[in-house]
Amino acid sequence: MTRVVVADDQPVVLEGFTTILGATSDLEVVGTARDGVELVTLVAATRPDVALVDVRMPRLDGIAATARVRAAHPGTHVIVLTTFDLDEYVTRALEAGASGFLLKDVPAARLVEGVRLVAAGALLLGPRVARHLLADVDAAPRREVPGVDRLTPREREVLTVVAGGLSNAEVAAKLGIGEQTVKTHVSELLRKLARRDRAQLVVAAYEAGVVVPG
Incomplete structure (x- = not known):
């Protein structure tokens, strides 16, 4: 419930x-x-x-x-x-x-x-x-987001998909990996980028240019 x-x-x-x-x-x-x-x-x-x-x-x-x-x-x-x-x-x-x-x-x-x-x-x-x-992001100058340079290629891939608003299960299905693996990657993204939640990860992805408007 x-x-x-x-x-x-x-x-x-x-x-x-x-x-x-x-x-x-x-x-x-x-x-x-x-x-x-x-x-x-x-x-x-x-x-x-x-x-x-x-x-x-x-x-x-x-x-x-x-x-x-x-x-x-x-x-x-x-x-x-x-x-x-x-x-x-x-x-x-x-x-x-x-x-x-x-x-x-x-x-x-x-x-x-x-x-x-x-x-x-x-x-x-x-x-x-x-x-x-x-x-909003396009009108603002690109910001350096601490921690982005430490992301692995897979973490960047997960961040890009998460920025599309998908749940862990949907990210797992899209990338062909396990849901628990997605949870682990999301936890690492939150830690490395010093963000509190998925919504803040979305903002960080656009601010850092990991996801590009268009």
Whole structure:
């Protein structure tokens, strides 16, 4: 059973998402929050697998709340919810540790699928989000990312595939290696690049030019 919390300052969104997720046999909503401060407290108390977090909330916004949640509870994956154009949020949210994005008017089936994917370790980066991320990176000067020069050819290959948002199982299938081997490579990538999670690996891959926009 995947445990989920939902944070949004709009009661209709909380009720709608809770109803949809609660009607799914393998998902359980273990709590809701109306702002970022409540979310941080809620995650500490319930230790969910996935948190759905509105990007704009009172007291503590979704990106700041995501950073706190991921720092204190790395086992909780965060999906950022928004009704807004994503340009200004994409890179900041990924750097904060978000595993993906969903629009608040997402169809019920896509919402459920997204939660399952993120719980399994995948990144939820649709084409629109990917375009914004590439635009952000393309507009910025290339940065030297410490540790990239120490990556093995296989680690670079795994990093390139992970940057596409694939889960460990999907990376394993694509590269023809075992899932446990992928987990080992991802752990080494996190260690060598001094990154906290897969989302930050994606940002590092583009910043360092390991993955090139285009």
